[in-house]
Amino acid sequence: MRAGSPDSGVVENSRLSTTGDNFNCFWTWCAQNGIVSKRLSIRRGGQKDASQLSLHVDEPVRAGTVVLSVPYLVTLNPQTVRGDLRPTAMPPVRTMCRCLLRRNRMDIITAHGLWLAGCLACFGRLLAHNRKLDIAPMLSPALFPELPSPFRLAHVDYFPAIADVLRGESNGTLSESSLAAYEKRTESQLRLTHGILQLYRRRRVPHVRPEFLPSLLELRMAHRTILQRSVLLPANCIPSAPGDLADLFEESPDLETIPSLVPLVDIIRSPLAAIASGEKTEVAPAVKAAGASEKVVANCSLHTCTQADFLSPGTRRRVVIETSVLSNRRIVVCALCDLKVGEELLLNYGS
Secondary structure (H helix, E strand, C coil): CCCCCHHHCCCCCCCCCCCCCCCHHHHHHHHHCCCEECCEEEEECCCCCCCCEEEEECCCECCCCEEEEEEHHHCECCCCCCHHHCCCCCCCHHHHHHHHCHHHCCCHHHHHHHHHHHHHHHHHHHHHCCCCCCCHHHHCCCCCCCCCCCCCCCCHHHCHHHHHHHHHHCCCCCCHHHHHHHHHHHHHHHHHHHHHHHHHHHHCCCCCCHHHCCCHHHHHHHHHHHHHHCEEEEHHHCCCCCCCHHHHHHHCCCCCEEEEECCCHHHCECHHHHHHCCCCCCCCHHHHHCCCCCCCCCCEEEEEEECEEECCCCCCCEEECCCCCCCCEEEEEEECCCECCCCECEECCCC
């Protein structure tokens, strides 16, 4: 099994850092919601990239070790934002996507991303009016700072999803013209989404006051967060273990995927983003030995798996824990190589 054993589901003796930062409420929320990990810390970028966050290990980690494990139901995506969690001002995901997908305006992943951005913007409106949300610590402004425009050459590498798409369309190079065309298309999609939200409020939920509806600017900023921080996960969190998600997507190209905000995982940067911030990155010897390219500096891998517990230390027989649909699915990050104290976790989202 590569990159450790994600099937084990959790890391024992979770130790999340609660010192030296302003994220104490978030760490407490993580512990209360079943997120377990090695000792980790969140760091802010310098003056050049103050809006960028990064995740670091605060203890030595051996290659193959599970660094972080997140329950699927803690993530935010079109499957998990349901019931009372869905903001009243937001249409159901099927209703929204039906409108967005008319006339082949966009693909389903883009539509799901816009719906999730709408939810994020609505959550922001609710919190601005002092409404209580169980996920409030996850949505702290410290964790979701305002991001620069991804449609500028100076910033595009902070958004690996956009950078990968545009480089694929232009044979590996980026230009102002290609970014401008992408920006124009995205702005049109955002205006359409905002119009649908306004129409839905007037026709379906007129009791929702206008101040609880996000502005176009708020929707735009939320969408930037989705573009930078969301991770594509298989629908129903289909297990990829023992392989990683890249293997699963390669083996099943028709698999339905949905953009998701995964607590802590969404803070892990791509090597490209780390390089764009001017930080030095190196290929670990263990990764080189595995035959990785010198350009690949990712030091961890992403898996989906089923949580399981061993009956006893003396047996490998397992009991799968499942109390409700999807409750036993987890997103797991494994170390690809030995990690030193203070080393940043880097994940190659484009692999």
